[in-house]
Amino acid sequence: xxxxxxxxxSPRTPYSDxxxxxxxxxxxxxxxxxxxxxxxxxxxxxTCRKKSPISGTMCCLLAGLGLLALGLFxxxxxxxMMVAQSGDFICPDGYxxxxxxxxxxxxxxxxxxxxxxxxAGNDVTTIAGETNPAATDEAATDAAATTAATIPTGAIPAxxxxxxxxxxxxxxxTYLPKGWAAYPGSSIAGGDLQDSATTGNLCLEACxxxxxxxxxxxxxxxAQCYFHYLATTCDVPTSDASVYHMSLLPECGAxxxxxxxxxx
Numbered sequence: 001x002x003x004x005x006x007x008x009x010s011p012r013t014p015y016s017d018x019x020x021x022x023x024x025x026x027x028x029x030x031x032x033x034x035x036x037x038x039x040x041x042x043x044x045x046x047t048c049r050k051k052s053p054i055s056g057t058m059c060c061l062l063a064g065l066g067l068l069a070l071g072l073f074x075x076x077x078x079x080x081m082m083v084a085q086s087g088d089f090i091c092p093d094g095y096x097x098x099x100x101x102x103x104x105x106x107x108x109x110x111x112x113x114x115x116x117x118x119x120a121g122n123d124v125t126t127i128a129g130e131t132n133p134a135a136t137d138e139a140a141t142d143a144a145a146t147t148a149a150t151i152p153t154g155a156i157p158a159x160x161x162x163x164x165x166x167x168x169x170x171x172x173x174t175y176l177p178k179g180w181a182a183y184p185g186s187s188i189a190g191g192d193l194q195d196s197a198t199t200g201n202l203c204l205e206a207c208x209x210x211x212x213x214x215x216x217x218x219x220x221x222x223a224q225c226y227f228h229y230l231a232t233t234c235d236v237p238t239s240d241a242s243v244y245h246m247s248l249l250p251e252c253g254a255x256x257x258x259x260x261x262x263x264x
Contacts, residue, residue: 158175180262
């Protein structure tokens with residue numbers, strides 16, 4: 001080769017590992033270095049690289065949810081400890097705290113009225129098992145006023161006697177008209193049922209309006225009114241606390257019992 005005296009270079013003379021010169025008169029071809037690859041490792045590495053973004057996102061999401069759940073649990077525990085230590089339980093409107101201090105019960109009407117009165121600034125004192133005197137007096141006054149307003153001229157309040165209503169929503173006649181006698185807690189068999197008279201006063205007024213009606217029974221157990229005419233009005237009555245009997249004067253006489261009260 002021109003310019004390199006004393007050297008003969010083979011067309012396939014490789015680079016020497018022991019120096020930086022070409023090897024003189026070398027005709028031996030060193031085999032080229034080769035690098036082997038593990039294709040399975042490469043595939044796995046590529047697969048991991050492809051999956052790593054999704055796996056990372058899921059890991060972050062799961063970690064965040066775990067931290068959130070832990071935070072909520074700790075907050076609930078702390079709040080529960082605070083409430084348990086303070087003992088301050090608050091019931092919603094319409095409910096009251098029971099004696100244990102941990103349960104809310106529905107307010108009764110009386111308790112709700114007392115709560116409203118207290119909220120309005122009124123002095124209300126309620127003792128279990130006792131009646132508020134002021135409330136009792138007011139109710140009695142209202143009842144007396146209502147009774148006075150519904151009693152016709154010449155009538156008097158109807159006596160209670162042994163009569164006890166079988167229905168809290170019903171009462172017997174509230175007044176005894178002039179010319180009538182009252183037999184509370186008594187009834188006579190064989191009356192004529194009046195479907196339209198479903199209260200004590202309606203039964204009384206319907207009998208007054210009916211010329212042939214001489215007496216009546218009002219049964220509070222069934223809200224039923226029975227008229228009695230001449231044929232049955234003086235039949236001997238039987239005791240029945242849920243029935244109120246009234247009849248026109250004069251009284252029937254023995255063996256018919258005496259009236260509890262009369263209004264001649």
